[in-house]
Amino acid sequence: MLIGCHGLVWTGNFDETGFDRAVTQSLEAGFTLLEIPLLEPDSFDVAAAKRSLARNPIAISASLGQSADTDISSEDPDVVAAGERKLNTALEILSELGSEYFVGVLYSQLAKYDAPATALGRQNSLDVLRRVAERAGALGIRVGLEVVNRYETNLFNTAKQALAYLDDLGHPNVGVHLDTYHMNIEESDMVGPVLACGNRISYVHIGESHRGYLGSGTVDFDGFFRALSLIGYTGPIAFESFSSAVVNPDLSRSLAVWRNLWNDSADLGAHANAFIRGKIRAVETIALH
Numbered sequence: 037m038l039i040g041c042h043g044l045v046w047t048g049n050f051d052e053t054g055f056d057r058a059v060t061q062s063l064e065a066g067f068t069l070l071e072i073p074l075l076e077p078d079s080f081d082v083a084a085a086k087r088s089l090a091r092n093p094i095a096i097s098a099s100l101g102q103s104a105d106t107d108i109s110s111e112d113p114d115v116v117a118a119g120e121r122k123l124n125t126a127l128e129i130l131s132e133l134g135s136e137y138f139v140g141v142l143y144s145q146l147a148k149y150d151a152p153a154t155a156l157g158r159q160n161s162l163d164v165l166r167r168v169a170e171r172a173g174a175l176g177i178r179v180g181l182e183v184v185n186r187y188e189t190n191l192f193n194t195a196k197q198a199l200a201y202l203d204d205l206g207h208p209n210v211g212v213h214l215d216t217y218h219m220n221i222e223e224s225d226m227v228g229p230v231l232a233c234g235n236r237i238s239y240v241h242i243g244e245s246h247r248g249y250l251g252s253g254t255v256d257f258d259g260f261f262r263a264l265s266l267i268g269y270t271g272p273i274a275f276e277s278f279s280s281a282v283v284n285p286d287l288s289r290s291l292a293v294w295r296n297l298w299n300d301s302a303d304l305g306a307h308a309n310a311f312i313r314g315k316i317r318a319v320e321t322i323a324l325h
């Protein structure tokens with residue numbers, strides 16, 4: 037089972053030095069997966085990333101949220117086409133890095149919308165993702181659509197809504213990507229949505245209610261990990277945390293990272309790795325009861 041960490045725990049800059057830092061620090065903290073933010077795939081230095089991974093191998097996943105000019109749920113065909121190009125460029129990078137996981141808010145802009153999604157916009161999003169899912173499948177990459185809160189998308193905010201979207205999509209290479217931070221805002225509890233998704237969960241983000249140290253907020257992690265065990269989930273689980281101590285110009289603004297929740301990335305990461313593995317281990321022992 038891959039236990040991973042979002043790159044922004046370690047660095048806001050994914051040049052070769054930043055990539056080296058993210059990889060080595062993830063491994064040192066005990067993680068077996070590094071999730072890289074691919075918000076600007078056109079400017080991502082894939083050769084540098086490959087050199088870094090050759091020095092220090094670790095499994096890679098990538099996430100992104102669309103920007104206003106690449107929102108595939110837009111009604112503007114040029115914007116939709118730009119979004120499809122961005123997704124395909126990201127897939128090429130992931131394929132070069134040998135990654136099997138492409139996740140996040142791929143289906144819409146990662147932003148607060150001021151109106152509900154339109155039927156045409158939703159259809160545009162579905163049409164693009166169906167093609168992207170097919171291409172990803174050919175490259176051995178599984179797609180996960182992240183369920184995020186109402187301030188970050190208008191297309192779906194709960195697991196139930198995401199499943200309805202996936203039903204309309206009708207492609208087996210796309211699953212639900214759940215995030216405990218967003219679930220804690222929008223869902224009724226941390227168990228029901230996991231059971232409802234079952235084997236359609238393809239990726240998991242573990243984040244605290246304020247996105248700081250795990251265990252220092254209000255998320256019901258005990259319930260969530262028991263639910264994952266009940267459905268027999270064995271896919272990737274990645275820790276997400278953001279602080280103004282590590283800044284990425286695009287992502288930090290999109291995610292409204294305005295305050296400092298930690299200073300020491302190494303301590304935060306090691307704590308999260310132990311926390312996640314501890315919860316999984318505790319739940320495993322229930323079989324002995």
Ligand code: MN
Nearest residue numbers: 182215241276
């Ligand atoms: Mn997330």
